[in-house]
Amino acid sequence: MQSPGGLISGRFHYAAGSLLSVTHLSVADVSAILEETSRIAALEISERAAMLRGRTIALLFYESSTRTRTSFELAAKLLGATTTLVSDKSSSIEKGESLKDTGLTLRALGAECIILRHFHSGAAFVLARETGLPVLNAGDGMHEHPSQALLDLRTMLTRLHGTSAARRVSERSLEGVTVTITGDILHSRVARSNAMLLPRLGARVILCGPEPLLPEDAHGLGAGIEIDRDFDHALTQSQVVMMLRIQKERLAGLELDLGDYIARFQLNAGRLAAQAPKALVMHPGPMIRGLEISDEVADGPQSATEEQVANGLAIRQALLVRAMGGMR
Amino acid sequence: MSDLLIVNGHLVDPANRIDAPHDVLVREGRVAAVDRPAAFEGVEAAETIDASGLVVAPGLIDVHVHLREPGQTYKETIATGTAAAAAGGFTSVVAMPNTVPVNDSVAKLKWMLDPARGAGVKLFAMPAATIGSMGIELTDFEALHRAGAVGFTDDGKPVLEDHVMRAALVAAARAGVPVSQHAEDTRLTGGCSMNAGPMAFRLGLRGMPVEAEARIVERDLRLLREIERAEGLRPHLHVQHVSTARAIDLIREAKREGLHVTCEIAPHHFALTEATVGDYDTHAKMNPPLRAEEDRARMVEALVDGTADCIATDHAPHAAFEKRQEFERAPNGITGLETALGVTMRTLHREQGLSLSRIVELMSAAPATIASLAGRGAVGVGHYADLVLFNAAEEWVFDAESSRSKSRNTPFDGAPMLGKVRATISEGRVVYRSFEAALT
């Protein structure tokens, strides 16, 4: 069941079109995905709906996620594909069945690609290895959320350099751009994917947060990753600031004084105006207004959160076409 | 007539300070005579093995294996595990007690050691230090020792409570055997599946800090001191699968101080690093985990400078379906009996220049001493005829499919090895041989 091409990593093989980690993408791959995104976005609705007509895509969600699931599902439907959703909520995931067996069942039912959200880091790798199908990682534990990083990239390029600049990238596309990612880096797959992708396109990435949410081990994300625990200081240098939610459900055992956290790391109007009056504000959602971000900043003119959602839909269409072997 | 005559080999027997061509004569399962080449010319033997080009050494001894019987025979049995041992050159193995049920009573120990289990090499066992390995109530050390226990351990977990470990060390000292400790402060490692550090952070996996190992070693060494002072006993602590520089430094200090502490290092901990985890490869998941390069290098150093007493595999077979799942869900452990010599020879002999004599000491003489395995770990007259014959210069590639173990969970599948076992002799019986290539 192995597609021609694909990716060999260690003793494993992954089907062509899989997206498990941004580290598996070359800059040329990223550029091709962006180009495909723009191409699909320019198509007539009817043309788009013919692209994956008659094809079957499975969404396998072990964790609830309204935005990511809806985004992938809509993307698949806009392309004309048939989708099937298997989630813990609908209790259609058999109790105790292995990820491998669930994946093989979906394959036997005709799924040609599986979009996986899972609470274990690395789950998408297991599913891709065991099924031989292209797998799109829609978030695996604390590891990665590669489609989010790609949609964030497209949002940044569009807002900073214009629509045409978002059609392709090189190693220098984000030269001179400093992106500060602030918040619960430890538990964030969004932070990991962005921190591992953006520097390869020329960006400088600063991670910001208190020690319990941002251990020094975060340097493991790449040689050029910087850590700055002074949010104001990081902001003054930033063209883009990406805010992350505190993942309270994963905080077990970590002590965090929320009042102190808000004082030091909340992105509010006063702080933004004082330190980065022109910076682009991003948030992968869901936002906890009043905690990591204030109302007025979330809804303010510097906020790109709605474009992020729109770009999510666009990028995911390209990723699905790529997974199904239809990319030009 | 003698049973077996081994001629033309190069005997490496560190316990007797021999590293020279010698022939070995075996009678009734024991070494009958060891002498210069051709000294036994004219002696009749049922079988003569021509060991030209081979090292003849005391059979390898592994003080740390998991044979999964009783209870998990789909992973391994005593028969298959000891067959793998024989293929790897081992003539004695010490089974850990974390079977199902846990080996914590005389009846269970006797069942395990019963010849009916079909062990292909000499089987020893370290029963649990506490009932059910629950860490609360000591097992009956005295009765278990009389029934053959060569040490006590709750391996898989540490004996965590200070007063329980103290009592275990005292009881073991009275029996004259070691407490073999899995040094992991499990209060620091809950939910963790690999070494803590930048790599774990990148993979989004919770990491086991090196302190988790060092803290238990430190505590245990303190208990040794206290017991020596207060009880006038000399307890023996054996630290299992040391993986961190911090723990090995503590052990080095303690040895200087004169405490009775020994330790083992597993081949994977001196040959591999956490980088082997790669794309969540569960064949690189074990406990203690593969560590950073700095720690790996310090394990090599400890084996070279003598701080590390022996090599033990922590052979831990698991079925394929158990390893083919999410990294965090997959069980800890890898097989190791058939790759130990090849990895050790390659890493320590070829790359580090460690002598064959020191390697045989680490893999046979020293473990025999640690577990007080009388009459083993040396090729002396009257000793058991436990021998391994291997070609020290032969390079080969390990193929997991060819394994005698029931399981295939090894990161060394396809890895280059040095030193090929040509025959394994257990108490005078040839239990493994692959002569074809050697005789051409």
Ligand SMILES: [Zn+2]
């Ligand atoms: Zn252990």
